[in-house]
Each structure stands twice: as C-alpha cells, then as structure tokens.
Amino acid sequence: MDSKVVERGALENEKETPQEQEQEQVVNPWEVAAKDGGKIDYDKLIEKFGCQRLDPSLIDRVERLTSRRAHVFLRRGVFFAHRDFNEILNAYERGEKFYLYTGRGPSSEALHLGHLIPFMFTQYLQEAFKVPLVIQLTDDEKFLWKNLTVEESRRLARENAKDIIACGFDIRRTFIFSDFDYVGGAFYRNMVEISKRVTCNQVVGIFGFIGEDHIGKYSFPPVQAAPSFPSSFPHLFSGKDNLRCLIPCAIDQDPYFRMTRDVAPRIGYHKPALIESLFFPALQGETGKMSASDPNSAIYVTDSEKVIKNKINKYAFSGGQDSIEKHRQLGANLEVDIPIKYLSFFLEDDAELEHTKKEYGSGRMLTGEVKQRLIEVLTKLVERHRRARAAVTDEMVDAFMAVRPLPNMFN
C-alpha cells in the first residue's frame, strides 16, 4: 500500500505507448498519471473502477452513529468514494462491530503529508467507532518493486511504524505487522486460498503485469488481500469469521480490493468495504510534471519550519495572477491553486477556509497571505507530528507489532 502524490513522467510498470499515455489517465497502485495537461478525473475513475461516490447522507449517518462531527477529510471530500461503506454502517447500527485495515509500503525513510492522510483518517475512524485496526507494512512489496534489500525494507517498515504510531493509534485496538515478519500460518493459508481463485490473466488485466515481470509481482496481490479476512489474524479474531472489514485507502489501491471482493464470497467471507481518498497533490500542482523522488515536490514530516516556508513560498503552485493589479481585478483561480488545496486538507476551521477562498478568489487576498497561513498550519502539523514521533520508543514499536490478543478492542 502507498499513498500517492500525483505524478507524471517516467513511471515504472509503464505499459502504454506514448500516444496511449497521452490519451488516458492511468491509476493503479504503482502509477498515477493524469491525462496529458490535465488533472485526475475522479468521476471517470469512479465509473471505471465501479465504486460509489460518498454522498452527504452517508456522512450525516457517520455523524449520527458516532455522535461527533465528521472528520475534515469527510466533510471536504478527501475521502470521496466507497464500496459498501453503507453496509458497514448498517451492520454497525445493528450492533455489529467491524475492523479497520490499512497499510503502507515502506519505501522511504521519511513520510510526506500525503502519506499521513490515510493514517490520520483511520485514527479518527478507530476513535469514533471504537473498533480494532490492523496495519500492514508491505515490506515484501517494496523489496519486490524497488531496489532495496530485504533487510533495508524491514528497517524502513519499523521506521515508518514510528510515524504511523505517532498518528495517535490506540495500542489496545491496533496491531501493526510487517509482511516479512508476520506472513505465515493462517495468514499464508488465506494467501493460498486467494491465489487459487485468481488467474494469471486476471492479474494481468487488473495490474498490467507483463511476461518480463518477475513472479514476485504476480504473487503479491494475495498478500495485500489476505488482511481483508478476519481469519488472517487468529490472535485477534478467532471464531469471528463473520466480522466485516473496512479499508480506508487512497483510490489507487482499489484494484487490489476489487480482486479481493471478487474472491471473498467464494471463500466464505464478507467482501471488504472501502472508503477511498483522492490523491494529495504535489506542491507544483496537479497538472505539471512532477516526481515523488523530488524532495521539493512534497512537504515531509521531517522538514524544518524553514524548509516548509521555503518550499511553500518557492514551489507551491499559485492560482493567483501575475501582477497585483491583475490579481485584484480577476482574483485567484482556486481550481489550480495549491495553497488552497493544501488548506482544504489541513485547515480544520470550515469558516476560515470558506472566508479565505472567498477573499482569495475575489482578489482581495494575495497569494503571499494564503501561503503564510498555510505555512503556519503545516508547521504546526509537522511540529506536532515530530514531537509525537520523538516520543515513540522501540519498545512501543515492539508493543504495537507484538502478535497478541487485544482483549478490549471492541469496547
């Protein structure tokens, strides 16, 4: 699993000819590329993937069921699509609990803001619904797809676990595992059950693998599918094969779970439900050529206040006009403005956000002022994360990753 920053250009697993690439957007777990010169068309993606838009009535229901205000990522449409989320809420309303499953492919030392989004949201879901959570660190995937050793992947998994724990998960309800450590036993048996029900042609169709790809790639989808089934965690869910699973993730992970949902009823489980997010845009905007390997395309949780300030002032793509005169006259184009996009992810105050958009869109507020506010918001967020992460000890990582029962996970 991974949380994508939208990028274009030289991509791994490239299958399309240059012409095709220009014609169609490509979204899969390893590649997110908008149509040439444009933004990701999420309506088209929903239609192509066959998931549903998360409508306001569902968000109202979440607020009613959890007796608290919906998370800003729900209110602002960051999590915008779903599969069977209504079924999860129906079950919850009947008094049935569920469990959450999310994950991360540990390919880099430091996380950027886009990586935090599913975890911040999952932490909210765990707290609001009081449900257990499993977090998969796909160190095997990153070893298979990247130029990393097994040991380096495992080390990154532990490092990333610290950032994840810093998001505030409840240790009484959270099990974090690395594939290289945890795969085996009941989990392996589920992997093999799944593998038997998915053909080579299907994974080629879903993921675009080619004959020259190594079989590690062909073997991996069942590894990401297995945590969708409660029996993969006998220490947590023994005798609870009927427990439903809800997966918060970025929408590029949908192909894995389309496959999983196809297999689920054939091996006697509920289809996992999904709640899916947009991609977090790069600083340079959603349309330009960007690269996740360019440190200036994203804000990292390790960036200092000075670096954040510099990155935003220098690189954050502005929808403002070229001159102050023109700006006062025409206002900013909020559709392409990155400071406004970022604020809409991370500025909690709805009224302030609306005010800022109105003032900036009409030209009364300048880009510099909006960027200044964004710098404040992100510096505060990153500072808070850094403090929380510094407090995460190796013993805490061990405790979250210990294969253990969670006796009070549903209370």
Add this chain to the structure above:
Amino acid sequence: MDSKVVERGALENEKETPQEQEQEQVVNPWEVAAKDGGKIDYDKLIEKFGCQRLDPSLIDRVERLTSRRAHVFLRRGVFFAHRDFNEILNAYERGEKFYLYTGRGPSSEALHLGHLIPFMFTQYLQEAFKVPLVIQLTDDEKFLWKNLTVEESRRLARENAKDIIACGFDIRRTFIFSDFDYVGGAFYRNMVEISKRVTCNQVVGIFGFIGEDHIGKYSFPPVQAAPSFPSSFPHLFSGKDNLRCLIPCAIDQDPYFRMTRDVAPRIGYHKPALIESLFFPALQGETGKMSASDPNSAIYVTDSEKVIKNKINKYAFSGGQDSIEKHRQLGANLEVDIPIKYLSFFLEDDAELEHTKKEYGSGRMLTGEVKQRLIEVLTKLVERHRRARAAVTDEMVDAFMAVRPLPNMFN
C-alpha cells in the same frame, strides 16, 4: 514434490495438441508421459534437462567415503542422474558437511511403492553420511493443484508424515514441515528473494503454465525452491549460509531445481546439488495406458498380502511368452517385464537378481515363479512398513515436525 508412477492419457496441465503429445515425451512435476507406444527415454531427458549421468566412479566414491556398500538404488541405477553430486562429495571429502532436502506432495491417504523410493534412499543417505535432513510436505501445492480443502491437505500431510517417519529417519537429524504450517519468517523472506529473480516468462517456459492458470501456480515454485537454502531454517542452520544442500528426488522435479540453481548464486548461496531417480513403473508396464488413480496400477503400502498377490498375478505385465513351449524356447523379454523391474528395485541380493534374470530370460524360469518371488519380497517390504507405521504415534509426528534446533545433527 511427488514421486511419479509413469502414466499416460488424460493429464492435468495438458498444453500439447494431441499430435505433439504423440511426438514428444513430456516430463514435468505434474505430468510424465512417454512418447506414443514407448518408454521414457532417460538419455534424452538427461540431455534436455542438462543434468549428468551418475557414473560408476561416483558410486565407488560414495562407497569409499561412507565405508559401506552403496544402496541398491545406486547399484541398480534407480538413482541415475545428478547435478553437482561430485561437488557434494568433494566438499564432504574436505570435511565439510551438507544437508539433505526432499519432500512430498500429500495428495493421497496411502503411499504406493513409488512414493517410498526417494524416502528409502534419503534414509540411506542420512545414515551413511550422518547429515541433517529437511522434508517438505507441500500441502499448499496439493491444495492448489487438486480439489482439496486446506484442512484436508494438512491432514494428508500429517498422515503422509507417518509413512515417511516409518522409513526410519533419525529424529536427531530430521525436520519435517508442512508449508501451510511452516512458511513464514526467514522461509518467506527467501521465497520473496527467489520470486524477485524469476520472471513470469521463465515459469511459463519451465512449467508450461498458461494464462488461465491461477496465480497460486505461478507463486508456488519459490516455495519448493526455498528449502534449498540453509537460511530458510534458522533454527537448524543459523550462521551456516555456506552449507551445501543435496536433493534426492525423482527426475520430474528437476525443473524446480533448475530454476533454483539459476537463482542461487544471485542471492549468495551454493547451487543445490541433485541426485535423481527414474520413475517407478506401473504394474501394467511402462508403455500401456495407465492411471495413477487406478488402484490396480500400483502396490500401496496399505495393501494386504492377498491384495499384493492378486495385483501382481493379475496385473503385473509379463515379458514371458504366451505358451510354456514358446517361453521355454524364447525366454522372457526382460526389457518389458514388470516383475523383473520391481525385483530390480526391491530385491537386495544382487546374485539372486542376476540368477533370476538369467534363468527367466533364457526361459528356464516361468513368469509364475518370478511373480511368486516378487510377491514374497513385496509382502515382506509392505509388512515391515506397516509395522513401522503402526508404531508411529501422533507425538512422534509432533516431535519430527517441531521447529527446534538439532544439536547433534552433524555427528
């Protein structure tokens, strides 16, 4: 892994058109089919696979190094081919030890004589060289290829373990494991290391998988490859990454280990050495249409004396002549005679075997007499196996399958 009875006819994983099937013999882990109307051409197989014939000088060396007579399966050419067996002997001569690895795909309740061959031979190797042994029960493979549940495959693995233990393995030097139970941790990490170095095109070329095959098949070869590397067994071989591995198996398993040998140096291990056997012929002979699912095509270790007698008298293909007169005149055709084949596998006494072949081949001995002797030999073998198996308790199975160090395995 599995030990094949030569069969022809309707086969799983059939890729060839009927014409091609008639033209060429097919030998892979799931299919052993001779050229139409003929026997398996082992010379051709050696040439095609690129392994070596086991020449008499190697057998002499084994006798010298182990200070005991070579096993009848070596003397009679049942184990007839190898890869780097000389390297194993070189290392052994230098004072380096090695470990043995063999296995079985647990698809049936009762084993037939063909299934016993690799285990009888491996037991001899273990005793003669005083080396540790790992035995893989590929319950995952059988689940993937056959119409079995995970639980049924695991049950068969334990049942088959009893037959294997009955072959006389030394518990101080033997670790038996089922994939569904043991895969994980270091073993899984090696699986993934291997998977990354084998392309889809390669497994298609080696194993003949097709697009309609499920990805379980594509994922499996690294599972059978992993035990070739000592680091897959940290409880046994921790810090001994340089330890060599010798794999006794039927030659249909060669494709797995060709693949493994290709990968080995790229991940820092010795290539596993192999010592490979012929296929054990079915009662009806090596050329007719036979099926392993026909209980009358093989002698099972569960067959009673009466059943053995009946099967051999009724079904064992005879190279004798149609009438006694003709037989006395022409003698038996030993090349196609199953009683003689079976005796050459299981009659220990070289002089008696030579005498029988001479007398029978010249027509002085009749088929009935040879069959009578075979019935005695097999009844004794099966009786001995049955007694040994009856003495194998569940506690012994647990003990052999316990993940534990083997402190004196090299002494």
